[in-house]
Amino acid sequence: MAAPGMERVPVREQDPLVRAKNFDEVCLGYNAEEATEEAKRCLNCKNAQCVTGCPVHIDIPKFVKEIADGDPEAAFQTLSASSSLPAVCGRVCPQETQCEGKCIRGIKGDPISIGKLERFAADYAREKGIKPAKCETKNGKKVAVIGSGPAGLSCAGDLAKLGYDVTIFEALHAPGGVLTYGIPEFRLPKDAVVQPEIANMAHLGVKIELDVVVGKSTTIDQLMEDEGFDAVFVGSGAGLPMFMGIPGEQALGVFSANEYLTRSNLMKARLEEYDTPMPESKKAVIVGGGNVAMDAARTALRLGAETHIVYRRSEAELPARAEEVHHAKEEGIQFNLLCNPVEILMDENGWVRGITCIRMELGEPDESGRRRPVEIPGSEFEIECDTVIMSLGTSPNPLIASTTPGLDVNRKKCIVAEEATGVTSKEGVFAGGDAVTGAATVILAMEAGRNGAAGIHEYLSKK
Numbered sequence: 500m501a502a503p504g505m506e507r508v509p510v511r512e513q514d515p516l517v518r519a520k521n522f523d524e525v526c527l528g529y530n531a532e533e534a535t536e537e538a539k540r541c542l543n544c545k546n547a548q549c550v551t552g553c554p555v556h557i558d559i560p561k562f563v564k565e566i567a568d569g570d571p572e573a574a575f576q577t578l579s580a581s582s583s584l585p586a587v588c589g590r591v592c593p594q595e596t597q598c599e600g601k602c603i604r605g606i607k608g609d610p611i612s613i614g615k616l617e618r619f620a621a622d623y624a625r626e627k628g629i630k631p632a633k634c635e636t637k638n639g640k641k642v643a644v645i646g647s648g649p650a651g652l653s654c655a656g657d658l659a660k661l662g663y664d665v666t667i668f669e670a671l672h673a674p675g676g677v678l679t680y681g682i683p684e685f686r687l688p689k690d691a692v693v694q695p696e697i698a699n700m701a702h703l704g705v706k707i708e709l710d711v712v713v714g715k716s717t718t719i720d721q722l723m724e725d726e727g728f729d730a731v732f733v734g735s736g737a738g739l740p741m742f743m744g745i746p747g748e749q750a751l752g753v754f755s756a757n758e759y760l761t762r763s764n765l766m767k768a769r770l771e772e773y774d775t776p777m778p779e780s781k782k783a784v785i786v787g788g789g790n791v792a793m794d795a796a797r798t799a800l801r802l803g804a805e806t807h808i809v810y811r812r813s814e815a816e817l818p819a820r821a822e823e824v825h826h827a828k829e830e831g832i833q834f835n836l837l838c839n840p841v842e843i844l845m846d847e848n849g850w851v852r853g854i855t856c857i858r859m860e861l862g863e864p865d866e867s868g869r870r871r872p873v874e875i876p877g878s879e880f881e882i883e884c885d886t887v888i889m890s891l892g893t894s895p896n897p898l899i900a901s902t903t904p905g906l907d908v909n910r911k912k913c914i915v916a917e918e919a920t921g922v923t924s925k926e927g928v929f930a931g932g933d934a935v936t937g938a939a940t941v942i943l944a945m946e947a948g949r950n951g952a953a954g955i956h957e958y959l960s961k962k
Contacts, residue, residue, distance in 0.1 A: 504539075504540045504608070505604075505607065505608030505609065506608060506609050507537060507540070507609040507610070507611070507612045508529065508533050508536050508537040508540075508612065510526060510527070510528065510529060510533075510612065510615050511526075511527040511528070512525055512526050512527060513525050513527065515826075515829035515830050515831075518685065518830065519800055519801065519830040519831060520801065521685075521801065522683065522684040522685050522769060522801060523684075523685060524684070524685055524686070524688050524691075525685050525686065525826060526590070526615075528615060528618050528619060528622060529612075529615055529616070529618075529619045531571070531619075531623075534566055534571070534615075534616055534619040534620075535566060535567060535569060537611065537612050537615070537616060538563045538564070538566040538567035538611075538616055539567045540604060540611055541560065541563045541564065541567065541604070541611050542603055542604055543560050543563075543564055544560060544603055547559060547560045548601035548602070548603060549598040549599070549601050549602050549611075549613060550598075551601060552597040552598045552599075552600055552601035553581075553597060553598045554597065554942050554943055554945065554946035555581050555582050555588075555653070555942065555945055555946055555949055556581055557577075557578060557581040557582055557598075557617075558577055558580070558581065559598055559613055561577050562574040562575075562577040562578050562616070562617070562620060563611065563613070563616055565577060565620075566616055566619065566620060571619065571620045571623040571624070572623070572624065572627070572629055574616075574620035575620045575621060575623065575624035575629060575631075576631065576632060578617060578620055578621065579631035579632065580632075581949075582653075582945065583631075583652050583653045583655075583656030583657070583696070583699070583700070583945070583948075584649060584652060584653065584678075584696050584941075584945065585617050585618075585620065585621035585696075586618060586621035586622060586625065586692050586695070586696055587649070587678060587687065587692065587693065587696055587941065588614070588617060588941065588942055588945070589614050589615065589616075589617035589618025589619070589620075589621055589622075590614075590618055590686060590687055590692070591682060591686060591687055591940075591941050592614055592940070592941065592942045593820050593940060593942070594613055594614035595820065595821060595822070597942070598613045598614075599611065599612070599613050599614065622692075625692075625695050630699060630702045631656075631699055631702070631703065632660075633659070633660065633702060633703045633704065634659065634660050634661060634662045634703075634704075636662055637662050637663075637664060637704075638661070638662040638663060639664075640663055640664065640729045640730075640959050641663070641664045641665075641666070641727055641728045641729055642655075642658050642663050642664070642665050642666075642728060642729060642730045642731070642732065642955060642959075643665075643666055643667075643668060643719075643722045643723075643726075643728040643730075643731045643732070644658075644665060644666070644667045644668070644731075644732045644734060645667075645668050645713045645719075645731065645732065645733045645734060645735050645899065646667070646668075646669065646670075646676055646733070646734040646735040646736055646932075646934070647667045647669040647674040647675060647676050647697070647707055648675065648676020648677050648678065648734060648735075648736045648932065648933075648944065649676065649677070649678060649734075649932065649941045649942075649944040649945045649948065650732075650734030650736070650931050650932025650933070650934075650944040650945065650947050650948040650951070651667055651676065651732065651734035651735075651932075651948060652667075652675075652676075652696075652697065652700060652945075652948065653944070653945040653946075653947075653948030653949050653952070654732045654734060654931070654948035654949070654951045654952045654955075655667050655700060655703075655705045655732075655948075655952075656699075656700060656703055656705065656952075657948070657949055657952035657953070658952045658955060658956070659700070659703035659704050659705050660703060661952070661956055663955075663956075663959075664704070665704070665705045665706070666705075666706045666707075666708060666728075667700075667705060667706070667707045667708070668708050668711040668713055668717075668722075669707060669708065669709050669710075669711065670710070670711065670712045670713070670735075671709065671710070671765065672709055672710055673709070673765060674697050674707050674709065675689070675693050675694075675697060676736055677736060677941070678693045678696075678941070679693055679764065679765055680760065680761040680764050680765035681757070681760050681761070681764065681791070681794070682760075682764070682794060683760065683763065683764060683794050683797065683798050684764070685797065685801070686794065686823075689764070712898070713735070713898075713899055713902075714898035714899050714901070714902040714903075715898070715902075718902050718903065719731050719733075719899070719902075719903045719906070719925075719928060720903065720904070723927060729927065729959055729962070730927045730928070730929065730955045730958060730959055731927065731928045731929065732921065732929045732930065732931070732948075732951045732952070732955060733899060733914060733923075733928065733929070733930040733931075733934055734930070734931060734932045734934060734944070734947075734948055734951070735895065735896065735899055735934045736895070736932060736933045736934060736944075737893040737894050737895045737896075737913075737933035737934060737937055737938045738757060738893055738895075738896055739893055739894045739895065739896050739897075740755030740756070740757045740758065740889065740891075740892075740893050741755075741889075741891045741892050741893060741894065742755070742889055742891065743786070743840060743889065743891065745840055745841060745842055745843065746842045746843065747842050747843030747844060747845055747851075748843055748889075750843050750844075750845045750849060750850060750851045750887075751778075751845075751848075751849050751850045751851065752778060752780075752850050752851035752885055752886050752887065753843060753851060753886075753887045753888075753889065754886070754887070754888045754889070755888070755889050755890075756785070756787070756791045756792065756794070756795040756888050756889065756890035757791075757893060759795050759798070759799075759888050760791070760794060760795055760798060762775055762776070762777050763777070763798050763802070769798075769801070769802060777802075778885075778886070779802075779803065780799060780802065780803070780804040780885055780886040781803075781804060781805065781885055782804055782805045782806075782807075782883060782884040782885055782886070783796075783799040783804040783805070783806050783807070783884060783885075783886040783887070783888060784806075784807045784808075784809055784840075784854050784882055784884045784886070784887050784888070785799065785806065785807070785808050785809070785887075785888045785890055786809050786810075786840055786887065786888070786889050786890060786891065787808075787809075787810065787889070787890030787891055787892075788808065788810035788812070788816070788817040788818055788819055789817075789818045789819050789890060789892075790818075790819045790820060790823055790940075791890045791938075792808060792810075792819065792888075792890035793808075793819045793820075793823040793824065793826075793827050794823075795888045795890055796808050796827060796832050796888075797826070797827055797830060797832065799886065799888065800830055800831065800832055804886065805833075806831075806832045806833065807832070807833045807834075807835055807882060807884070808827070808832060808833070808834050808835065809835045809838055809839070809840060809854070809856060809882070810834070810835070810836050810837075810838075811837065811838065811839040811859050811872040812836070812837065812859070812861065812869065812870070812872050813836055813837055813861065814834070814836055816861075816869050816870070835856070835882070837858060837859045837860065837861075837872070838856040838857065838858050838859055838880075839856060839857055839859055839872065839874070840854050840855065840856050840887075841855050841856065841857050841879065842854070842855040843855075843887055844881070850885065851884060851885055851886060851887055852883065852884075852885070853881050853882060853883045853884055854881065854882050854884060854887055855879055855880070855881050856879065856880055856881075856882065857874050857875065857878055857879050857880075858874075858875045858878035858879075858880070859872040859873060859874055859875065860872070860873055860875055861873070892937070892938050893933070893937070893938045894911060894912055894913070894937055894938075895912055895913055895914070895933065895934045895937070897912045899914075899934075900912065900914060903925065903928070904925075905924060905925040906923055906924060906925045906928060907923065907924040911937060913934065913935055913936065913937055914930040914934050914935050915935075916929065916930040916931060916935045917954070918947075918950065919950055919954075920950060920951070920953065920954030920957070921935075921947065921950055921951030921954045921955070922954055922958075927958070929951045929954050929955055929958075930951070931944070931947030931948055931950060931951040932944035932947045932948060935947065
């Protein structure tokens, strides 16, 4: 039996059989008593390794102690000093490989449940109407931020706290980027969590203009030369989906995960009162093994489909968070591992009727360090289905770079920028997040946003 304090306080969740049929949040979080009990397990290390594991460098021991002392409001302010989106991060960050993965308590027991405590403090503040501290004095300088996803929001929030006049330009009709169109309600509620976090940006003085497609509605040069912005941060994300290029991929009933989730989340196709095209599916196959694949699979399940995940490596190599894989299995999603699609089969009307896969085995490690999947000749088999969702990653839309002379991109069409500052090849233009790295996590995009804000502040402080 574990010693007292070695095991984390369990977090309450919806029953798998119930939640598989609704879009309500799966994890119910800690109440005040549970949060206090969990926070008291913290050793308050002087050389806190958890902070080194946090991309945005939250003072984790301080906010955890404030919860342990019964002061969640102070904990929220500590969080807000480093994070513009604590309620989001407490839900979707891969804490197990970051802060919690560095937790000393985890050496001989369970690490402190840092993510759930972050969520508790942020939710407490929202419920009590508590806002982050803001800068009361403006410095007279204007910054434009392109994209209202995690990178853009993080950059805008930090700049606003430094006294800048910040305007975010968002291409879609709702702010939030991937937080709004990508991550499903059952992981990240929009009205209850995302929109209040964005409202905190308005409290800090950030303005958001919607339906502005930079590269068409306006350009970066026009923002700087005609509208008087002193600097621009590009945090436009990576929304261009990738496909395999296999036969049959043009069939009706084939979606990118990006499109499928956008229809369900942003365009509300899951709700009867919204007239958004989304064919009903009896059996769906999701190709891929990342968090987006899990989101698409769990969405398809909730929309009534028997759902299969096809992934070319083994479970040990699944890039999705362990918690998401665990939840998917609990809900009844079937995993077809060590196999890869080679053709999508169509009926006489051009609709998906199945997918042909080939079995794989793992060979030598590739450049990523993971063992390379190798086809087993003659092992093809078919899975009957009426929907195929490709979740193979995304790349940046080239529109911004192609309409901005002097802005360098690499061979993957990602903007070239310094990691530590966001500095690009064009003076006054900074960039970060998925637009620079390709698809990554919310917290890494937020780190890039913070770095970009620091880079912009240093740049404009010298002008």
